[in-house]
Amino acid sequence: MFLSDMQIGDKGIIKKLNVNGNIKRRLQDLGLIEGTYIECILKSPFSDPSAYLIRGALIAIRKEDGKNIEVELICE
């Protein structure tokens, strides 16, 4: 499953970051690395971008980037 497939309310753990360069650094700055807990909170009116709760902050990420980030869903 990928970050961009997450629906509002889904929770998961980052498995793999298949992104490179700038966006990778940017995500790392925000604390998003392999093993990070993430929760999908919002989708914009046009369903892209989505906002995720990452280490206490709400961060919007575009679909293009999200589809390169592997996530493992946590079922409750």
Added chain:
Amino acid sequence: MRIIALAGNPNVGKSTVFNALTGLHQHTGNWSGKTVSNANGTFNYNKTNYEIYDLPGTYSLIPHSKEEEIARDFLCFDKYDLVIVVCDAVCLERNLNLVLQTLEITKNVIVCVNLLDEAEKKKIKINLSRLSQILGVPVVGTSARNKKGLDNLLKNLEAKNFNPYQVKYSEKIEEAINELICLIKDKVKNLNSRWVALNLINYDECLYQKITDYLNFDLLKEKEIKEKLLSIKKELNLNIKDEITDTIIKKAEEISKEVITFESKDYNLKNQKIDRIITSKLFGIPIMLGMLFIILWLTIKGANYPSNLLFNIFNNVGKNLLDFLNFLNAPSWLSGILISGIYRVLTWVIAVMLPPMAIFFPLFTLLEDLGFLPRIAFNLDCAFKKCCACGKQALTMCMGFGCNAVGVSGARIIDSPRERLIAILTNVFVPCNGRFPTMITIITIFFVGINSNNTFLSVFILTLVILLGFLLTFLVSFFLSKTLLKGLPSSFTLELPPYRRPQVGKVIIRSIFDRTIFVLGRAVMIAIPAGALIWILGNIQINNMSLLNYIANFLNPFAQTIGLDGVILISFILGFPANEIVIPIMLMIYLSTGQIIEFESLESLRKILIENGWTIKTAICMLIFSLCHFPCSTTCLTIKKETGSFKWMILAIFLPTIIGIALCFLVNQIFNFL
């Protein structure tokens, strides 16, 4: 004099701490990237003078965008005695990332955990003394908005002999660092040799260049160092960069687990509920349009009465002044320049500008303080992406409503240089506060009627004009992305901060004093010489015709083809220093030639305009042309400064002007056809 740098993630309240310490009024707002350049101020505490720099927010010291680079360069290469890293107590974990990176550069760090009040509301508890123990530097808790904890921060400014914690990397990396330190430690001057060694391993082209410039010495030209580095790189695996970052992030996670306790899991629920509505498919866009409409409605409705009142007062005072000058037997040219020239333009600018600004700015600042602006960017990002631009452009557009120059420099929050240029070049399509009053006046006179109280209609028309501006922004952004600034949309991340209750009283006072008076002051400074100049141009007669009329007549044929007249065009050109004075200039030219000499209210303005051949068509073209024409001189200079190129400034001038001319021409043709 001790020099302090204030660093921290975006939107953690650095500027608020700065203001609280210095007593200055650096503008603050609830969104990432408010501060785009270093601000500095001074204060005195315990007989020591301090100079303090408010750096733009940065997530890490490897910068991505321009304003982050400013902060990084300051921390790495400038001289200072102390860094205060301001952290957000609500998401301390991520903030620790920057703290740990800063500790790698300098020993003298104080950590200021701000927004404690907000954390408390969300039931987040932070063990500050334990944090201080772990980090080896003073940790102070504050809530700067309420001026709490600042005494403690001040007391700690004198602290010395820190023993800062250093992140330990894997054994192999540590070994490599130590080997490199031996080789470079005599060559790095004031820089921290461990930090330089780490950055040689974690190589970044741009940062390396900066280090070389600073040292005036290329470390890699040294054979020994180069060979060592090559052998290190062979030894370590390829993902060394990731390993270094991951180590820091994991350390931050580890520390925060030790010092933070969440007493309630659902601390964000209320925020999220509001956000779900604001960003929903059904309400997202209508709510934003509604907000725009309400703000404009309040502005127009509220400005009407005080505007008229000011007109009356200024007119009476003007008459008395004229009487007084006549009583002194002042020559008619002098009273002409002073009263018909300077005084009239000046009072017009104040009467028309002051009331809408005094309403618009505080309302806008309230939204800004609340944290609404990033949601606009979030909702609109998809549309910007389709134009191959960045959603943060919406933020720069919001700033453009206040002043286009501010919007242009605010474009620094956009990482990609290409998308940043697009935002800069299109910012002028958002009508700034200098143009609002012009538009409102024209709309009131020609579309709504002065005496009818149909505010709703004027707001509706103004909203349409603004939406036209948005449409043009999108079209031009798209056009630029396909031609001059070819490229694909780059990736972006946008932080949506928690809503914060705006400090209403403070917002109103500050936005009136800092913004309104500032913008008005600028307009007044320009209105005074402009008023005099126009009076002179209008009263120097050659063959019974004033110089102004010659120029206006010269421009007239062209102006007529785009539905305007020579006088309007010349007013726009003379209004280049500040858009606020376009209507007063126009009025003066008409007055110097027409029958009506007294100008008392909007009603007489209407008579003047109609007497000079204005129709609905002229009004529409005037509205379009005030939306799309060359930016004012301040904005042009800012564009030049921000893009570093004369070429882009010229394009920024021609692009909207040509579009404006084309649109007006089209409207004119349609009317001629009808």
